[in-house]
Amino acid sequence: METTEKLQLLADLIKIRSVNDHELQVAQYLKGVFDRAGIESHIVPMTGDRANLVATLGHGQPVLAISGHMDVVDVDEAHWDTDPFEMVTKGDRLYGRGVTDMKDGLAALVIAMIELKEQAVPLNGTIRLLATVGEEVGELGAQALTAAGYMQDVTGILIGEPTGYRVMYANKGTMNLTVTSTGKAAHSSMPQLGNNAIFHLINALHLMQDEFDRMTTGVRNATLGETVYNVDVIAGGNQVNAIPGSATAQINLRTIPELSNHAIVHHFEQVLDQYNQRSNGHVTVEMATDIGPLVGATDGKLTRLIQKIGNPYAAKQTITPAERDYEAKILKLLDLPYSPTEILAVSSPGGTDGAQFLKDHPVGFDYAVFGPGNDSQHQDNEWTSKSQYLDFIEIYKQVLTQYFD
Known part of the structure; x- marks a missing residue:
């Protein structure tokens, strides 16, 4: 040609x-x-x-x-x-x-x-x-x-x-996670009548970050390096004087063979289950993309x-x-x-x-x-x-x- x-x-x-x-x-x-x-x-x-x-x-x-x-x-x-x-x-x-x-x-x-x-x-x-x-x-x-x-x-x-x-x-590998916090909407002047989903989402994200740091410390692949974790999208609430009834976060991870995608999700599920049991929160995590x-x-x-x-x-x-x-x-x-x-x-x-x-x-x-x-x-x-x-x-x-x- x-x-x-x-x-x-x-x-x-x-x-x-x-x-x-x-x-x-x-x-x-x-x-x-x-x-x-x-x-x-x-x-x-x-x-x-x-x-x-x-x-x-x-x-x-x-x-x-x-x-x-x-x-x-x-x-x-x-x-x-x-x-x-x-x-x-x-x-x-x-x-x-x-x-x-x-x-x-x-x-x-x-x-x-x-x-x-x-x-x-x-x-x-x-x-x-x-x-x-x-x-x-x-x-x-x-x-x-x-x-x-x-x-x-x-x-x-x-x-x-x-x-x-x-x-x-x-x-x-690539893994996308969606973290969903479900609460109850209410007027912001009466927060005791609601359940702030954003509050629980923030708490959950902190706990997940701590767990991620714990499980990945010292875990490295000789070729690929370390697992990468980023919170990239947060959404919740619709106006400043209303307690939000729902909130979500999307997380992207780049993973290595030493720590599988499903193992990471299992650890996060345990952390969120423990949080939900000791609080009035309802936070879940779902895997949207799973590429090894x-x-x-x-x-x-x-x-x-x-x-x-x-x-x-x-x-x-x-x-x-x-x-x-x-x-x-x-x-x-x-x-x-x-x-x-x-x-x-x-x-x-x-x-x-x-x-x-x-x-x-x-x-x-x-x-x-x-x-x-x-x-x-x-x-x-x-x-x-x-x-x-x-x-x-x-x-x-x-x-x-x-x-x-």
Whole structure:
């Protein structure tokens, strides 16, 4: 494919407003691309305007899965300098919603497959593309494809989430909790006639924080670090002169294998039960999202191939001192190493569809996350590097070929 075609494919994907929905339109577009290239693909419908896409190149064992999600996060168009659903080029930067998370990685994987087909590169195995719905909210597509058996014969998986010139082989789990306090509404001049739900919620959150600190002290994973706990949303009450009858809080945790999601919830349930028994409060906790941590092979074949093939590209990248200093600062805050000239293997504080794909193989699988992009994902004026996008196509082609050697 010519460079203009590669950029046009990405621009076409950006035009499709797959904001937490409408991935069927992306799947249909990509199926048309694969059909014209003579690559077998099929759409796997879900509900409404949503569907996964599976494409296959080569045959036999081993089977290497490659994956990217088709959904993007919501956008506040008023805060953008350009139309977020029209890819705009400014120098080496390409702007658009999802251009870095992760339609550039998905497009690069698709183009790599097409060019391998065009060049009749022999493959001693099978490449299976799994393009998914709903990664940003619940990893729904990956869950459905795994349940349907698309991972049963896979020996390695490469996910094209944005990492830039880093490769990630492990990520923390994700757990969202909703804490609900139920009281009784009353006029604020007569609080004895009511039961203040916010008062009990605040007490409960303090107790939960204490319990979290107790259970996590000294508990650390050598690769992923410590469990992370954040109270992110609190809601309760409707006016200042009324005792609130209900209140809620939402908590996000990033978890490690040493302390399972269900073990954490069990501890919190015990703390709240004890509080309810000794007070007139009624506070409960419910798990809304339950995604376990994932630690791939520390010396996996995919990671080693990516480093060998990708290091020359990392070394020649054009990066300003300001960009280098910014990247180093961000990674230092995340307690991650940084190199502007080589691809380091690191863990990720965030999650990917890998948690669903590898739910039966959470430790030791040949798993790598490596894709074009940067830390502008989920932000206004999201952008990716045009040169990096094109470089990753070449890196992917070599990785997909040499994986079967």
